[in-house]
Amino acid sequence: MNYSMVKSLILKxxxxxxxxxxxxxxxxxxxxxxxxxxxKPGFTIGLILLVTIMIMIGAMTVMGNTLGERENxxxxxxxSLPISYLEYTTSxxxxxxxxxxxxxxxxxxxxxxxxxxxxxxxxxFAFTVIMxxxxxxxxxxxxxxxxxxxxxxxTISAMVTGNLALNVVGYLVAHIxxxxxxxxxxxxxxxxxxxxxxxxxxxxxxLLLGGTFFIQSRKRDFI
Amino acid sequence: MNxxxxxxxxxxxxxxxxxxxNVHLELPAGSIMGFIGAxxxxxxxxxxxxxxxxxxxxxxxxxxxxxxxxxxAAAKIDIGFVSEDMRLYGxxxxxxxxxxxxxxxxxxxxxxxxELARRFDLKxxxxxxxxxxxxxxxxxxxxxLARRPRLLVLDEPTTGLDPVARMEVLGELMTVLxxxxxxxLFSSHNTLDVEQISDRITFIDRGRIIDSDxxxxxxxxxxxxxxxxxxxxxxxxxxxxxxxxxxxxxxxLTTNRxxxxxxxxxxxxxATVQAVDTMTLEEIFVANVHCRRERLTA
Numbered sequence: 142m143n144y145s146m147v148k149s150l151i152l153k154x155x156x157x158x159x160x161x162x163x164x165x166x167x168x169x170x171x172x173x174x175x176x177x178x179x180x181k182p183g184f185t186i187g188l189i190l191l192v193t194i195m196i197m198i199g200a201m202t203v204m205g206n207t208l209g210e211r212e213n214x215x216x217x218x219x220x221s222l223p224i225s226y227l228e229y230t231t232s233x234x235x236x237x238x239x240x241x242x243x244x245x246x247x248x249x250x251x252x253x254x255x256x257x258x259x260x261x262x263x264x265x266f267a268f269t270v271i272m273x274x275x276x277x278x279x280x281x282x283x284x285x286x287x288x289x290x291x292x293x294x295x296t297i298s299a300m301v302t303g304n305l306a307l308n309v310v311g312y313l314v315a316h317i318x319x320x321x322x323x324x325x326x327x328x329x330x331x332x333x334x335x336x337x338x339x340x341x342x343x344x345x346x347x348l349l350l351g352g353t354f355f356i357q358s359r360k361r362d363f364i
Numbered sequence: 365m366n367x368x369x370x371x372x373x374x375x376x377x378x379x380x381x382x383x384x385x386n387v388h389l390e391l392p393a394g395s396i397m398g399f400i401g402a403x404x405x406x407x408x409x410x411x412x413x414x415x416x417x418x419x420x421x422x423x424x425x426x427x428x429x430x431x432x433x434x435x436x437a438a439a440k441i442d443i444g445f446v447s448e449d450m451r452l453y454g455x456x457x458x459x460x461x462x463x464x465x466x467x468x469x470x471x472x473x474x475x476x477x478x479e480l481a482r483r484f485d486l487k488x489x490x491x492x493x494x495x496x497x498x499x500x501x502x503x504x505x506x507x508x509l510a511r512r513p514r515l516l517v518l519d520e521p522t523t524g525l526d527p528v529a530r531m532e533v534l535g536e537l538m539t540v541l542x543x544x545x546x547x548x549l550f551s552s553h554n555t556l557d558v559e560q561i562s563d564r565i566t567f568i569d570r571g572r573i574i575d576s577d578x579x580x581x582x583x584x585x586x587x588x589x590x591x592x593x594x595x596x597x598x599x600x601x602x603x604x605x606x607x608x609x610x611x612x613x614x615x616x617l618t619t620n621r622x623x624x625x626x627x628x629x630x631x632x633x634x635a636t637v638q639a640v641d642t643m644t645l646e647e648i649f650v651a652n653v654h655c656r657r658e659r660l661t662a
Contacts (some may be wrong), residue, residue: 143437145467146437146468149464149467149468153453153464156456156460157453157455157456213451213453213454214449214450214451215450215451215452215453215454217417217445217447217449217450217451218450218451218452218453218504220415220417221415221440221443221445221450222440222465222468223437223438223439223440223441223468223469224437224440225416225436225437228437361418361419362417362418362419363417363418364412364417364418
């Protein structure tokens with residue numbers, strides 16, 4: 142693996158998305174402020190804004206970073222550089238995650254910080270962590286589908302599926318007895334059910350990204 | 365000159381509606397090959413296989429001593445590639461592209477890159493998305509040349525260029541040719557461009573290589589013979605005749621194995637040779653393609 146080449150490609154993608162990243166960070170900070178200081182209505186509106194911004198930055202990077210290369214006909218240029226397709230795939234997966242994950246971490250840390258600071262919603266801690274990781278799963282699904290299919294249609298379908306899954310997973314997690322029991326309480330509780338949910342999500346992420354590498358390594362035509 | 369920069373052996377690639385069949389291609393180091401074919405003939409597929417961007421179904425490909433596609437990353441350090449459908453990153457400037465590529469290529473020549481920018485009248489701080497098509501091709505050419513590649517692969521680089529930009533690009537290629545270690549594969553359907561810079565020519569049609577040789581050999585061995593036959597005379601049987609045109613007693617024979625002795629042979633057979641016309645590369649290409657297609661349908 143030519144790591145310096147992979148690094149160059151990742152830095153290149155960061156450079157092209159710097160405005161979007163900064164704007165999303167600013168949007169995230171505003172949303173967190175609305176959650177913290179907006180009272181009860183602000184809490185709901187701010188949370189919706191946060192989720193929307195997280196989904197948006199995931200979609201924006203995947204669309205611009207991965208599908209954009211084919212759409213803008215820059216894929217031939219990128220692939221004319223001294224890299225293999227597996228290195229290109231690595232740069233895209235790591236690059237997309239490196240754009241999304243820091244932003245996601247900041248927002249998740251902010252959300253958890255707000256929960257910790259407000260004892261009346263301590264019970265939401267486990268639910269929030271699981272749902273935050275679910276957003277990461279959705280983003281990985283989008284990255285995987287975009288890289289494997291190279292199709293805007295399929296990627297949008299993956300985005301819609303991810304969003305729908307967010308609601309379904311939210312509903313299911315809120316009804317898992319081990320999590321639901323203390324959800325509206327004033328104490329932070331971490332149950333075995335929460336650990337299993339989280340482990341399932343990380344296993345899904347590993348499966349999506351591992352599957353993407355496997356399929357990409359068997360591809361025969363790249364342009 | 366004996367070392368091969370590119371070697372295709374029995375390469376095939378099949379798609380639902382097109383197939384590249386049994387391609388054998390050799391490009392000696394230091395030579396300039398013009399790769400001529402109509403649109404959809406298989407030029408780009410061949411070049412994509414050469415670059416490792418498309419994997420062949422059968423056969424072996426070696427580029428600069430590396431096996432493709434397995435060793436494509438190592439091979440591409442020494443390859444400069446420009447294709448008609450290749451775009452640079454629109455939001456970035458040419459200067460950004462140069463800075464991006466400088467650490468990647470060990471032989472990157474910054475002074476040459478800047479000199480080319482001046483010669484091509486390109487502004488380093490202008491964003492790529494603001495450039496015209498001609499300027500974009502010249503920018504891509506600059507980035508390919510400044511890495512000082514051992515092999516330059518150009519897939520229809522002059523397509524869509526205005527005459528001035530075309531001459532500038534071709535002129536720069538001519539300059540590059542002064543470097544004897546440089547090997548160039550230049551694909552085009554424009555035979556005039558290819559004729560100007562190539563020393564070897566390969567024709568491809570419908571996924572098959574139909575002819576490949578030195579340019580001078582092509583130009584020497586292809587001729588049109590304008591004959592006058594005696595009343596009731598028949599067209600003499602000459603070697604290498606691929607096409608018989610004209611009419612009645614005034615046939616026009618196109619041969620790919622012309623020798624001066626043919627003229628006296630015609631006279632001996634009762635036909636008078638009115639003229640022996642040389643052929644342009646375009647005429648040779650068209651005759652070659654027609655001949656092969658007729659043979660296939662016969």
